[in-house]
Amino acid sequence: MNKIKYLILTIALVFIGIAGCKNQLEETVYSDLLTTNAYETEEDAMAATASVYAAMRYDYNGYYKATYIFVSEVPTDIGREGWETTGGPDREMAVGTWSNETDHIVTLWTAAYRMAGYANAAIQGISLVDMDETLKNRLLGEVRFLRALAYYDLTFYFGDVPLNIDRNDESLPLSPQSEVIAAIIKDLDFAVANLPNSYSEETGRATKGAALSLRAKTNLNAHNWQAAADDAKAVMDLGVNSLATSLAVLFDGDNRDNAEWIFTLKSLQNYDWNPYLASTLLSLWTVDYEFSSLGWTFTSVTNDFYRSFDLGDDRRGLISNGFESGSTSNWNAIEGTPEYNNPPPGYTVSAMSGAGILKYVNPAGTSPYGAGNNFPILRYADILLTRAEALNELSGGSAEAVSLVNQVKARSNAPLLGAGLSQTQLRDAILDERGYEFFFEGKRRIDLIRHDKLISKWKAALQARIPGANFDYITKETHTYFPIPLEEIDTNDNING
Numbered sequence: 001m002n003k004i005k006y007l008i009l010t011i012a013l014v015f016i017g018i019a020g021c022k023n024q025l026e027e028t029v030y031s032d033l034l035t036t037n038a039y040e041t042e043e044d045a046m047a048a049t050a051s052v053y054a055a056m057r058y059d060y061n062g063y064y065k066a067t068y069i070f071v072s073e074v075p076t077d078i079g080r081e082g083w084e085t086t087g088g089p090d091r092e093m094a095v096g097t098w099s100n101e102t103d104h105i106v107t108l109w110t111a112a113y114r115m116a117g118y119a120n121a122a123i124q125g126i127s128l129v130d131m132d133e134t135l136k137n138r139l140l141g142e143v144r145f146l147r148a149l150a151y152y153d154l155t156f157y158f159g160d161v162p163l164n165i166d167r168n169d170e171s172l173p174l175s176p177q178s179e180v181i182a183a184i185i186k187d188l189d190f191a192v193a194n195l196p197n198s199y200s201e202e203t204g205r206a207t208k209g210a211a212l213s214l215r216a217k218t219n220l221n222a223h224n225w226q227a228a229a230d231d232a233k234a235v236m237d238l239g240v241n242s243l244a245t246s247l248a249v250l251f252d253g254d255n256r257d258n259a260e261w262i263f264t265l266k267s268l269q270n271y272d273w274n275p276y277l278a279s280t281l282l283s284l285w286t287v288d289y290e291f292s293s294l295g296w297t298f299t300s301v302t303n304d305f306y307r308s309f310d311l312g313d314d315r316r317g318l319i320s321n322g323f324e325s326g327s328t329s330n331w332n333a334i335e336g337t338p339e340y341n342n343p344p345p346g347y348t349v350s351a352m353s354g355a356g357i358l359k360y361v362n363p364a365g366t367s368p369y370g371a372g373n374n375f376p377i378l379r380y381a382d383i384l385l386t387r388a389e390a391l392n393e394l395s396g397g398s399a400e401a402v403s404l405v406n407q408v409k410a411r412s413n414a415p416l417l418g419a420g421l422s423q424t425q426l427r428d429a430i431l432d433e434r435g436y437e438f439f440f441e442g443k444r445r446i447d448l449i450r451h452d453k454l455i456s457k458w459k460a461a462l463q464a465r466i467p468g469a470n471f472d473y474i475t476k477e478t479h480t481y482f483p484i485p486l487e488e489i490d491t492n493d494n495i496n497g
Helices: 042-054 066-072 088-095 103-126 133-158 177-194 208-221 225-238 282-286 303-307 314-318 380-394 399-410 423-438 444-450 454-465 486-491
Strands: 009-014 029-034 079-081 261-265 299-301 330-333 348-351 375-379
Touching: 042 103, 042 133, 066 088, 066 103, 066 444, 079 088, 088 103, 103 133, 133 177, 133 208, 133 444, 177 208, 208 225, 208 261, 208 375, 208 380, 208 444, 225 380, 261 380, 299 303, 303 454, 375 380, 380 399, 380 423, 399 423, 423 444, 444 454
Parallel strands: 330 348
Antiparallel strands: 009 029, 079 299, 261 375
């Protein structure tokens, strides 16, 4: 499936929302054999850029769709697969019994390298076009941002990976993570210098704020604390983004261009049964079917994570606990919660083993296949918490860090942090807050790796929900990063199994 291809690419992809329609995506299909000598006009350069954006979709459930949820949220302390008694790749991700042939892992690798490959071809081709230099550099900035995003996913999920930057070699050795991070930063430096703060009509394109945000998160994961703090502050100083009034408002399908969103994968609304490229399908994979008739709960949060929310935290309402199903006399809820202990009169209570996520329910959608929810990649709350974390690492218990965390908490009516926290206490509070704020947005696993708490927290969560099972096979050495897919090993002479 994946000997890494770079120069000649057959593109038959949906052009995501960069054709000038603000709230809805327009589709343009490109089916051209693109080579470095096929770029002649400004339109060719625009089409090449569009092909790289479109690579984020990959296929039915690939890359920034179900795959990203399964690799980033399910194998953590807060997520789980929907039906724990069934096998297959979903179960393998949840309990860490994956191999280098597990579908979600292979798809992430293949899709990210596909986007990086499209970016390499586009960069080479766009550079040859005789066109306005400002526009050319902007397009190159967009493409280099997307290449940086692909390598961000590769190195922070797989560790050392082959690094192909403007080369046409299909068999490259593994590059140390530090070199991959340096290449990501270099691409983002160019993007920051050449991307605009915003676009007058078009949405879904990378901006200066998006490039700064991804650079901030890259530096944070690399423990470059001052650079992360500075980049986050630069995003804040742009004055383009702000917190939505609530997460319910932010995730409303009608607010897909809210000022809190910095960069998302755009999705069509009301797109029926065959939405494989046009819709993110998030409601299909994360929402309890009987709760909303908009999904099948292929994933869910753990009961312990739900129970850990403060009862007054509005974000608790974005998880489906306490609803009727099957008949008007059956009530589903998580044990140990008010919803379980106080069912409506006359109802029989059934204990749930996990709860669906309601961030991606859109009543305007005609089906779970076209609920129209964008995939959230970068948003302003993440920038506030990124700066807070970096400041705490630079100066333990930083008052500004506490203030930034409390900005995020306050809009959800969550209990605020008090003064006088130690560096360790604030570090733990920030990690907890990131879980409450960003659950099932594709951030948890990397957050836990950065805090060196992935293995301990994930194993504790597994042992709590599957008592008596032995998870000693999950170790820092074997399970921090995913294995390189077998097919890559078999076809790349420079990688050993």
